[in-house]
Amino acid sequence: xxxxxxxxxxxxxxxxxxxxxxxxxxxxxxxxxxxxxxxxxxxxxxxxxxxxxxxxxxxxxxxxxxxxxxxxxxxxxxxxxxxxxxxxxxxxxxxxxxxxxxxxxxxxxxxxxxxxxxxxxxxxxxxxxxxxxxxxxxxxxxxxxxxxxxxxxxxxxxxxxxxxxxxxxxxxxxxxxxxxxxxxxxxxxxxxxxxxxxxxxxxxxxxxxxxxxxxxxxxxxxxxxxxxxxxxxxxxxxxxxxxxxxxxxxxxxxxxxxxxxxxxxxxxxxxxxxxxxxxxxxx
Numbered sequence: 001x002x003x004x005x006x007x008x009x010x011x012x013x014x015x016x017x018x019x020x021x022x023x024x025x026x027x028x029x030x031x032x033x034x035x036x037x038x039x040x041x042x043x044x045x046x047x048x049x050x051x052x053x054x055x056x057x058x059x060x061x062x063x064x065x066x067x068x069x070x071x072x073x074x075x076x077x078x079x080x081x082x083x084x085x086x087x088x089x090x091x092x093x094x095x096x097x098x099x100x101x102x103x104x105x106x107x108x109x110x111x112x113x114x115x116x117x118x119x120x121x122x123x124x125x126x127x128x129x130x131x132x133x134x135x136x137x138x139x140x141x142x143x144x145x146x147x148x149x150x151x152x153x154x155x156x157x158x159x160x161x162x163x164x165x166x167x168x169x170x171x172x173x174x175x176x177x178x179x180x181x182x183x184x185x186x187x188x189x190x191x192x193x194x195x196x197x198x199x200x201x202x203x204x205x206x207x208x209x210x211x212x213x214x215x216x217x218x219x220x221x222x223x224x225x226x227x228x229x230x231x232x233x234x235x236x237x238x239x240x241x242x243x244x245x246x247x248x249x250x251x252x253x254x255x256x257x258x259x260x261x262x263x264x265x266x267x268x269x270x271x272x273x274x275x276x277x278x279x280x281x282x283x
Contacts, residue, residue, distance in 0.1 A: 016237060017041065018238055021240075021242060024047055024049065025042065026049055029060065041234075070096050070104070070105050070106070098132065102134065104135045107138055110154065138163075161189060170186055170193060174197075174201075177201060183221060194232075199238050224264055227266075235265070
């Protein structure tokens with residue numbers, strides 16, 4: 001019986017520097033290089049190295065790890081990083097991406113209390129996207145929940161498919177927290193899906209960012225779908241390793257996430273008559 005021929009598509013797998021927290025941005029480059037990731041996504045946050053283009057360039061060159069994406073500083077803890085003006089933050093993220101050779105800037109929709117920014121956000125993102133080859137990929141978020149209460153913290157909408165953006169990022173930990181059907185959301189994004197944050201979640205209401213395969217999200221199914229959909233973006237492992245008891249345990253989690261991602265990005269071309277494994281795409 002002929003053996004299947006396995007093809008690995010040209011989808012690069014990057015490590016988010018957020019995945020090594022509370023370790024440093026520099027540590028993320030070191031781990032990404034050692035484990036064989038194709039690159040990193042830089043989360044711009046309170047670590048001064050993450051904010052400094054020349055420091056990032058030196059790390060990239062030293063470890064031989066390209067910077068594939070820049071995550072703009074739009075978290076609650078980064079409200080003062082790179083300015084208090086959200087448009088200035090995005091302009092600096094775009095400049096960083098252009099100088100570092102990254103193809104995407106990841107951005108969250110505004111917080112609801114950022115009224116002026118939220119009102120102009122959709123049009124403003126289009127304007128910025130028209131000024132560069134860098135993709136501004138707007139990321140799906142989720143309602144904030146406490147017990148039986150729900151707070152809509154993002155505007156125009158946490159479900160970014162309800163608005164007109166040129167490019168999207170889908171985050172599977174966020175779909176779990178929002179209790180969305182992830183594959184349905186990806187279907188709505190269509191060919192505007194430009195970036196993937198790969199993580200898992202149990203649907204507990206917390207943004208868990210579990211290692212893929214440890215929750216209930218269709219991580220494998222999404223990766224297999226990417227190989228047949230013409231996806232030309234990057235897959236970024238963005239997981240929470242804060243509870244790791246040691247550097248070795250953290251690294252083992254990140255190695256497991258990379259192996260899972262590469263395994264399910266590989267597609268099998270099988271000769272007629274060879275049974276198709278469950279979940280594998282059809283020839």
